[in-house]
Amino acid sequence: MLIRRGKDEGWLTLSSDAFATWASLYAVDFKHVKPGIIPGRGGALVATEDLPGSDAIKALMTVPKDIILSMERVHEHAKVDQDFREVLESLGDFGRNNLLGHRTPRGAILTFILMQASMSCPHLPERVGVHSPFSDYVKSLHLEMLPTFWTPSELQLLVGTTLAPAISSKLKSLHREYELLCELAADTRWFRLVQDHLDFDDWLQVDAMYRSRALDFPEIGHCVVPCIDLANHSAGERSTALYEKDQNDDAVLLFCPGKNVKAGDEVTITYGDEKGACEMLFSYGFLEDYRESAEMIFLSLTIPDTDSMRQAKLNFADCAPGFKLIDTGDGEIDWKGEYIWLLCVNEEDGLEFKVARTVDGSGEEIHVFFKDQEIRGGAAELYSLLGKSELWDVYRLRAIAILQSRVFDQLQVLFSSQEATEATLHGQGTDVRGQPFEQAMKLRQLEFELLERAYEDFEKQKVDLAESDRVQKYLAQMTSGQDAEDDFS
Ligand SMILES: C[S@@+](CC[C@H](N)C(=O)[O-])C[C@H]1O[C@@H](n2cnc3c(N)ncnc32)[C@H](O)[C@@H]1O
Numbered sequence: 001m002l003i004r005r006g007k008d009e010g011w012l013t014l015s016s017d018a019f020a021t022w023a024s025l026y027a028v029d030f031k032h033v034k035p036g037i038i039p040g041r042g043g044a045l046v047a048t049e050d051l052p053g054s055d056a057i058k059a060l061m062t063v064p065k066d067i068i069l070s071m072e073r074v075h076e077h078a079k080v081d082q083d084f085r086e087v088l089e090s091l092g093d094f095g096r097n098n099l100l101g102h103r104t105p106r107g108a109i110l111t112f113i114l115m116q117a118s119m120s121c122p123h124l125p126e127r128v129g130v131h132s133p134f135s136d137y138v139k140s141l142h143l144e145m146l147p148t149f150w151t152p153s154e155l156q157l158l159v160g161t162t163l164a165p166a167i168s169s170k171l172k173s174l175h176r177e178y179e180l181l182c183e184l185a186a187d188t189r190w191f192r193l194v195q196d197h198l199d200f201d202d203w204l205q206v207d208a209m210y211r212s213r214a215l216d217f218p219e220i221g222h223c224v225v226p227c228i229d230l231a232n233h234s235a236g237e238r239s240t241a242l243y244e245k246d247q248n249d250d251a252v253l254l255f256c257p258g259k260n261v262k263a264g265d266e267v268t269i270t271y272g273d274e275k276g277a278c279e280m281l282f283s284y285g286f287l288e289d290y291r292e293s294a295e296m297i298f299l300s301l302t303i304p305d306t307d308s309m310r311q312a313k314l315n316f317a318d319c320a321p322g323f324k325l326i327d328t329g330d331g332e333i334d335w336k337g338e339y340i341w342l343l344c345v346n347e348e349d350g351l352e353f354k355v356a357r358t359v360d361g362s363g364e365e366i367h368v369f370f371k372d373q374e375i376r377g378g379a380a381e382l383y384s385l386l387g388k389s390e391l392w393d394v395y396r397l398r399a400i401a402i403l404q405s406r407v408f409d410q411l412q413v414l415f416s417s418q419e420a421t422e423a424t425l426h427g428q429g430t431d432v433r434g435q436p437f438e439q440a441m442k443l444r445q446l447e448f449e450l451l452e453r454a455y456e457d458f459e460k461q462k463v464d465l466a467e468s469d470r471v472q473k474y475l476a477q478m479t480s481g482q483d484a485e486d487d488f489s
Helices: 002-009 016-025 071-080 082-095 106-118 133-140 152-156 163-184 189-194 200-211 277-284 310-316 340-344 378-388 392-426 434-466 469-480 484-488
Strands: 033-038 042-047 058-063 215-217 221-223 241-245 251-255 296-300 322-327 333-336 351-357 364-370 373-375
Touching: 002 106, 002 200, 016 033, 016 133, 071 082, 071 106, 071 221, 082 106, 082 163, 082 189, 106 133, 106 163, 106 189, 106 200, 106 221, 152 392, 152 434, 163 200, 163 277, 215 241, 277 296, 277 434, 296 392, 296 434, 310 364, 322 392, 322 434, 333 434, 340 378, 340 392, 364 378, 373 378, 378 392, 392 434, 392 469, 434 469
Parallel strands: none
Antiparallel strands: 033 042, 058 251, 215 221, 241 251, 296 322, 322 333, 351 364, 364 373
């Protein structure tokens, strides 16, 4: 609880005046905006003058590259800070990759933020680390209320939404990361000095600080840009600014052409218009008041145990095990995901997994075929082959039927958990706070509506496909026992 303790005792806080001094010390150039507070949103960027709509692109703020918190910056700091260098080296792969082995600055940046925060702790027996611009910057970050901090009763409100499994696996991976940090850094001087003060909550805090602020910058990757990270979110056309790198590699906040903002009003950016309700609540802890759709829902799919090719298909799968439902915004529901095609075809359709010797003869490898054509491009190539087949309508019908049934199951879970949700709320002495309650209820409603629309849409598609000549012919041949594709060739 080092971070919470620092906030409570005041040694990990920064007044707004001290933050303004910090920003000017590190040459942040606030041209037409300044830090402010917007009720319900916390810190914000507000216009210092009327910003009238024009076609000219106006720089609202410039942040020098030296204070962009990136993988590169963390490694530069390690050169001058022996304690941090020791910690970073101890992390090995975890300082470069995530738990799945994908390259990410996450482990290095989170550990850096934690170490910078701990340096201000007056309870450590000895000083540790080297002061940097980020030692005071981390003091300015407030405790973010992401769902990883929700109480068990609050998390219970999410049962049936797609956020429930997402939070549960995030908490598991955060636990694994924290254990890894404690194990790998155990022999470093920093860890020995802070270990009695640190706990899992600190890792949750640095994760939330980073996750709710990280931006993806060209050529820098995921990073945190102090001061630009004060910009709150508005979706799509409502946002009035965007961020970029300028010719000096500094970060700039640009006013969007044609927008109009009055002095004292907030300037906002979009955190990603493609993000669905689940992802917004997961990463930023809120849903926009004006949001009318869940926009995007990811539903998992499983290859049934009864599928004789299950294990081979699992080994072959090179894509996320599920599909996305997408509200296209024009009344249509689209879906995406290649995994479904593995559930739609089997041996009798022409799918084959053949074992062959490796070229050097030292081992065996699996080759995958569909109707004697080798598939080297994973599930995407299988999809493309099915698309060219005479039986495409049949495969599509199978896919739509599986997707619709998965949507139905999700609707059932959401519907049947509603009672338990209400019981949680009416139970005596529950610790459900207002904000998580409102956000969870809104997510439930948005996901329910999108699932319902998708169910109806799939029903229409199923009826249309079932009436197609190809499907009718296929069904007739199936009942008469003939090989369906023979007749189409
Ligand atoms: C990058 S920070 C923005 C600055 C932040 N308000 C602060 O005080 O430091 C992102 C966080 O701001 C809050 N936020 C941003 N946009 C918001 C919005 N439209 N409505 C409510 N909260 C918002 C959320 O807590 C989010 O996790």
